Amino acid sequence: DVVEYFCRHRSHHMAYALRFFVCELLNFVNVIGQMYFIDKFLGGMFSTYGAEVIRFVNEDPEVRVDPMIKIFPKMTKCRFHRFGTSGDVQKHDSICLLPLNIINEKIYVFLWFWLIILAVVTGITLLYRIVVCGFPRYRYLLMKTLSRMVPEKKMDQLVMKASYGDWFVLYLLKDNMQAYHFRDIVLSLSDRLAKEKTQTTWTET
Numbered sequence: 001d002v003v004e005y006f007c008r009h010r011s012h013h014m015a016y017a018l019r020f021f022v023c024e025l026l027n028f029v030n031v032i033g034q035m036y037f038i039d040k041f042l043g044g045m046f047s048t049y050g051a052e053v054i055r056f057v058n059e060d061p062e063v064r065v066d067p068m069i070k071i072f073p074k075m076t077k078c079r080f081h082r083f084g085t086s087g088d089v090q091k092h093d094s095i096c097l098l099p100l101n102i103i104n105e106k107i108y109v110f111l112w113f114w115l116i117i118l119a120v121v122t123g124i125t126l127l128y129r130i131v132v133c134g135f136p137r138y139r140y141l142l143m144k145t146l147s148r149m150v151p152e153k154k155m156d157q158l159v160m161k162a163s164y165g166d167w168f169v170l171y172l173l174k175d176n177m178q179a180y181h182f183r184d185i186v187l188s189l190s191d192r193l194a195k196e197k198t199q200t201t202w203t204e205t
Helices: 002-008 014-041 049-058 067-071 100-134 136-146 152-159 164-175 179-204
Strands: 075-083 089-097
Touching: 002 164, 002 179, 014 100, 014 164, 049 067, 049 100, 067 100, 100 136, 136 152, 136 164, 152 164, 152 179, 164 179
Parallel strands: none
Antiparallel strands: 075 089
């Protein structure tokens, strides 16, 4: 029973919420690390690669310089060594085409935008976690907005007095069950906690 579980393990979910936050933080570190190492691999040109491609597309075709060619040239000078008729090694200079770089430049444009989006979304998520963890009132407003079937008084009794770990588990439950089931759990849990508080008050008296 979910209500019984919460009553028995109240204020014991902080470690779980902290591990979840650490995983999200590692996601952010992973994205930034990938961007850093790709930038090093491409000689420091990956950090502005996507922005330069956008600028290249919008510039005048007569004067623009393709930034993709700087990193992934499609033609280059090649030197071949061949044996001549006398048996000596002869050097031949020619122009070679690098068709694979046509694919590489598109792949890295996609990677640049993908990693930037991941970094922004993950960073916003981390800020959101910090705000939610530090401000109980915001947790209440968030749960109230997303759980309109639950009476405000019951939600206030439960959320405002719950630790961040307990709130986080409730939030995950809300995302993984029907709204009316979650309403029943919140109502039962709120009544159970209110009853326990009353019994404690009588005992102390």
